[in-house]
Amino acid sequence: MSTLDRRLNAFRPDLADARLKGQVEAARFVSGTPAAVSLPVADVHSVPDAASGVDTQFLCGDTVLVFEERDGWAWTQADRDGYVGYVRTEAIAPGMPEPTxxxxxxxxxxxxxxxxxxxxxxxxxxxxxxxxxxxxxxxxxxxxxxxxxxxxxxxxxxxRGRPTVDFVSVAEEFLHTPYLWGGASGFGIDCSGLVQIALFMAGREVPRDTDMQAEGLGVPVREGAPLGRGDLVFWRGHVAIMLDSEQVIHANGFTMTVSRELLAEAVRRIEPLYGRPVGIRRLGS
CATH class of the missing domain: 2.30.30.40 (SH3 Domains)
Known part of the structure; x- marks a missing residue:
């Protein structure tokens, strides 16, 4: 059985990305057809069912590969972060003008x-x-x-090509935005979505989900070391951005918004439910 992450690799028993041939078993392999998101926001699902949970969102202008279109759904993979999922076919279009x-x-x-x-x-x-x-x-x-x-x-x-210098200042622009599980836009956002879009605006394309970010972003910070602006604090399934040595900003289910909070208070509040932070990462320049 394949150990590839299905969030980042398009494969099913009946169909798979041609680039995965030899790594997975599938009845048929296809090369994806390029397309782009044409609506402001496209919800991405793990199955072709609008009633299923939203895993993430693609934004207008995001380019994707389309592996299958059937029954009003497109099975896609985003170029920006590699995320695989189903979007409604009306959310994508081929041959869109190159974004400027x-x-x-x-x-x-x-x-x-x-x-x-x-x-x-x-x-x-x-x-x-x-x-x-x-x-x-x-x-x-x-x-x-x-x-x-x-x-x-x-x-x-x-x-395009003129990134923001300070990604934390981008995150601060999202203060009071509603919390939305799977949200990745200014209409509603989750904790890892906030990290991703803030870094994207700073010119860095980074993974989407918290576990991916905790494993792949920056370098670990030793326990007890002084923290500073831009450090990322990870719990299991949650991430917050340090505003300074004491405060964080994060999209969270407690306030159901993007909010500021003292790190010490966040740790005390979250610990009974999800434990203490499992790691801190510091991003390089």
Whole structure:
């Protein structure tokens, strides 16, 4: 039996990614077809059933490989973090324009025209990648014109390839965002989703889930060592970001929001339910 992580490798008894041939058994192997997420947010499930739990979310502009489309579902793998799962077929499209910009505020509206008084068409989350074809100015407000149609506030977008220096400051922009299991956007987010999107905006593509982050990010910090801004504190199934030597910011099920908290208080509160922290990781530059 294969020991490959099914979250990061597309294989089933009947179908598997052609790149896994020789590593797994499957009735048929296929090469994925490139596509991209076309909706603001696409929920990702481990099975093709909307009633099943959401494992993560893909954002507009995320590129994926599609291994199968059937009964309104697409079995996909994201290029950004390698996550495998099922999304609704209407959430993806082939041949989308190459993104030029990324949304750099928590949420931002798309207007039908360059007019902020017009009813918005939709809303994008921080991290969404969009193709901008030009800019225009109306009454002192600059708008970015989208290849997909519509306009957004230009200052809410920045060109790709210009990351934020301090990923913790990105996490702070999500204060009071609702906690959502599997959430990875400005509409709702979980603890590891907060870490991932904050680091993504700082130019680092990192794993999605807490166990992956605890194993693969940075270097361990010895127990009792002084902690500082940007250190990651891990419990089993949970992660928090140090704001300074005493405070953390984390998406949590206690407040059901992204909130600030003293680390010592978080440790005391979480310990009876899930134990003490199991590790601390420090990211390099």
């Amino acid at each position: 910009h990324v949304v750099c505020v928590q949420r931002s509206f798309v207007y039908p025209t360059a007019e902020l008084q017009s009813p918005p068409l939709t809303t994008h989350s921080m991290g969404a990648r969009l193709a901008v074809t030009g800019e225009t100015e109306e009454r002192g407000t600059r708008y970015a014109l989208l290849a997909s149609g519509g306009a957004m506030i230009a200052r809410h977008l920045r060109p």
